[in-house]
Amino acid sequence: MxxxxxxxxxxxxxxxxxxxxxxxxxxxxxxxxxxxxxxxxxxxxxxxxxxxxxxxxxxxxxxxxFPLPKVDLGLRLHPWGILCLVTYLLYDMYTSGIRVTRQIFDRQAHEAAVIGIPLRCRSDLMLAATAVAVSNVPGGSVVEVRRATATVFMHVLDADSPAALDAARRSVWRMEELTVRAFGTREEIARVGQPPPDTPRSGPERGSA
Amino acid sequence: MSAWSQTADTAGAVLVFLGAATSLLGVIGMLRLRDVLSRSHAATKPQTFGILLVLIGVGLRMRSGMDVATLGLVVFFQMMTGPVASHLVARSAYRTGQIDHERLLFDELDEQLTDER
Structure with a gap:
């Protein structure tokens, strides 16, 4: 029985x-x-x-x-990774608060842009967690997440210089790595250990044509 | 009242004040910036940081383990739901054409959406 x-x-x-x-x-x-x-x-x-x-x-x-579907979310908790992520998030919230404040009071208006950033992780949960974490990145707010290509589209307030765009991209990749190291499975961690994918260069130099 | 609890009370009051001031900055930003996407920056970031400061300040004044844990829960849900809400606002604003494309320097999402059609 x-x-x-x-x-x-x-x-x-x-x-x-x-x-x-x-x-x-x-x-x-x-x-x-x-x-x-x-x-x-x-x-x-x-x-x-x-x-x-x-x-x-x-x-x-x-x-x-309210039964949830039976799926393996791929959620693993890594205490040290979570600690790193939380510390970085706090620091990042502080700096992004200051930067947004400065942009609010700037006389001259900033050039905003929407940029697409390909991510390295593939699982749904990691994608969602990265998007949530990225919303705190200085000067970035997520407009759209494409699941098939794992691309995050975000609105950047100060897109005047290519350096600012590069900095936004790098901070997203850094946030992705921290998030996956805090919550990801082993395969995902190995994936974010690789260098970030090459992005098709786009920016002011092309937009001015 | 011991010196320690007085210090914690004062620090708590300062943090609550700073948090309120940060949230106020977010409101000013919403009034000053010019389109939906820029305003969503001002609406989410200073506000999340502000509520974090306010709750740390409240925690310093309450000083009981259970209440601090409840405040931690509030912070957790604030940080999980705030970005989702701002993302939905941004996404629906983008998709319903509330965005002034002339004012964007360039737009990589628009190209992709155009390809789909």
């Missing part, structure tokens, strides 16, 4: 860290339950057994009511 509850290390068909139970074989992702419970406890601001237990019950109910 089949047992009521199967953990993933007994059944290799299940995704890692999940369990399967009941007649209809509901699959529950245990890290997701833990995360939802943590949010629940934090929202109540009191760590007590009652809160933890109701949190687990509520998050299991939510996961059963």
């Amino acid at each position: 089949k047992s009521r509850l199967t953990l993933s290390y007994r059944n290799k068909e299940l995704p890692p860290f999940s369990c399967e139970f009941g007649e209809r074989r509901h699959v529950i992702d245990l890290p997701l339950i833990a995360w939802l419970t943590l949010i629940w406890v934090l929202l109540w601001s009191t760590l007590s057994w009652a809160n933890v237990i109701t949190g687990v019950v509520v998050s299991v109910a939510v996961c059963l009511a």
Whole structure:
């Protein structure tokens, strides 16, 4: 007879860290339950057994009511990488705040442009995480992400000089590398270890023709 | 009141003030810049940094582990959702033709969209 509850290390068909139970074989992702419970406890601001237990019950109910598709997201947590990413993000938010402020008060208007930047990572999650992180890059805001070619299109406030454009591209690639080193699988990390792809040169020199 | 908690209170007050001032700069930027895409820069970056400063300041005044963790949760969701919202605004503005293409120096996305048609 089949047992009521199967953990993933007994059944290799299940995704890692999940369990399967009941007649209809509901699959529950245990890290997701833990995360939802943590949010629940934090929202109540009191760590007590009652809160933890109701949190687990509520998050299991939510996961059963709104089941997510069974995909391997490719999310791995690397503590050191996350620390580097957070530190860099804080520093970057500080500098980008200052730069945007300076651009706001500049008398002469800046030339803006939309540039496309090809990324090296291929997984959906890494693409999304990079786009979120890149939104904090000085003077860049994401307009469009193309999934098929893994290209991020962003609006740059000061596109006057080719040097500024190069700096924007480099900071996106740097952010991509940090993000993937914090959350990516081994293959993705190997991919971002390679030098950035060559971009077709475009810029003011062509636009002026 | 010990010297330490007084220092933390003062630092917290300064941080809350700085955060509010940073958010105010974002509002001024929204008024001064000229099109949707530039304004979305001003609307997201100083504001995210401002709310981070305000919440660190509040955390310094509250000083209880659970409350600080809740503030951390607020910062986390702010940083996850802010860029998504600004991206959607930028994307829909671009696609509905709210962008003044004359004012852009050049536009690599437009070429790609044109190729598709």
